[in-house]
Amino acid sequence: QKEVEQDPGPLSVPEGAIVSLNCTYSNSAFQYFMWYRQYSRKGPELLMYTYSSGNKEDGRFTAQVDKSSKYISLFIRDSQPSDSATYLCAMAPLGGYNKLIFGAGTRLAVHP
Amino acid sequence: EAQVTQNPRYLITVTGKKLTVTCSQNMNHEYMSWYRQDPGLGLRQIYYSMNVEVTDKGDVPEGYKVSRKEKRNFPLILESPSPNQTSLYFCASRPGTGSYEQYFGPGTRLTVT
Numbered sequence: 001q002k003e004v005e006q007d008p009g010p011l012s013v014p015e016g017a018i019v020s021l022n023c024t025y026s027n028s029a030f031q032y033f034m035w036y037r038q039y040s041r042k043g044p045e046l047l048m049y050t051y052s053s054g055n056k057e058d059g060r061f062t063a064q065v066d067k068s069s070k071y072i073s074l075f076i077r078d079s080q081p082s083d084s085a086t087y088l089c090a091m092a093p094l095g096g097y098n099k100l101i102f103g104a105g106t107r108l109a110v111h112p
Numbered sequence: 113e114a115q116v117t118q119n120p121r122y123l124i125t126v127t128g129k130k131l132t133v134t135c136s137q138n139m140n141h142e143y144m145s146w147y148r149q150d151p152g153l154g155l156r157q158i159y160y161s162m163n164v165e166v167t168d169k170g171d172v173p174e175g176y177k178v179s180r181k182e183k184r185n186f187p188l189i190l191e192s193p194s195p196n197q198t199s200l201y202f203c204a205s206r207p208g209t210g211s212y213e214q215y216f217g218p219g220t221r222l223t224v225t
Contacts, residue, residue: 008152032212043116043216044155079166088154097143097212098168104154 003027006089013020015112019076023089023103026070026089030091030101035074038086038105048074056088079110113123114139116217117181120204124223125193133188133220135203141215142208145170148180148199153193155202193224 006023013019021035031052036044048063050056058062062075072091076083089103116137125131131210137144145160155168161180175197177189184203190197200221204214 004154006154034212040221043204043218044214045216046213049212090155091211097206097209098145098157098160098162098170100157100212100214101225104152 001026003101004089004091004103008104010107010109011111012109012111013079015079015081015110017079017110019079019083019108019110021074021076021087021093021106022090023072023106024070025072025091025101027091028067028070029093029094029096029102031094032092033063033072034090034100035103036088036090036102038088040085044088073085076108079108081110081112084087084109114215116203116205116215118201118217118220120220121218122221124225126220126225128192129157130191131193132157132188132190133171133201133203133222135186135188135217137186137205137215138184138186139205139207139215140183141205142183143204144180144190144203145203145214146176146186146203148197149173149202150199158201160189184217190222193222198224 033047035047038044051065062079064073086105088105146158147155159178161167203217
């Protein structure tokens with residue numbers, strides 16, 4: 001069983017929709033949770049990160065962590081065609097700066 | 113512009129022919145890593161380096177070598193490439209202890225025939 005599971009999609013939504021992207025994990029030691037966005041033919045770039053449980057909001061993006069369920073989510077409000085990309089979740093234990101574990105990524109397409 | 117650069121971006125080679133993929137960062141970051149990205153498997157760490165002359169294995173180090181002789185450069189060496197090393201490779205760097213944020217290069221698509 002993989003430590004981090006992520007539905008690969010693809011997920012196709014109309015412009016303006018609310019998008020929910022999710023990851024589940026098995027290692028209860030994970031404390032730092034990140035979302036990376038990867039455009040086609042580019043390297044991943046950090047979108048958001050949260051420590052432990054709770055929500056974090058940044059513009060149209062909200063990251064949510066539920067440690068009791070070992071489940072993290074990224075919500076995108078008012079989705080735009082420019083949001084079309086692959087979204088990777090990543091997580092690490094406390095102090096595990098070199099032990100980042102990535103999900104396989106979910107491909108999102110937002111059509112006008 | 114702060115960035116991580118990789119060369120070449122695309123490479124097709126044959127089994128057994130040694131190759132090097134270069135990586136350079138201009139952000140004075142201490143930590144650098146190499147990842148490979150395969151469909152359904154996500155990003156997996158090959159090697160990482162905490163500073164000059166300090167390297168350690170990641171999750172999938174077999175068949176790869178690295179060196180860190182200068183802070184800005186971290187080349188990935190495949191001494192005898194095999195078809196199962198066909199993949200998309202990313203170099204990444206991060207500032208140091210206390211930071212989880214990795215800055216990725218644009219990727220190198222390697223095909224070994």
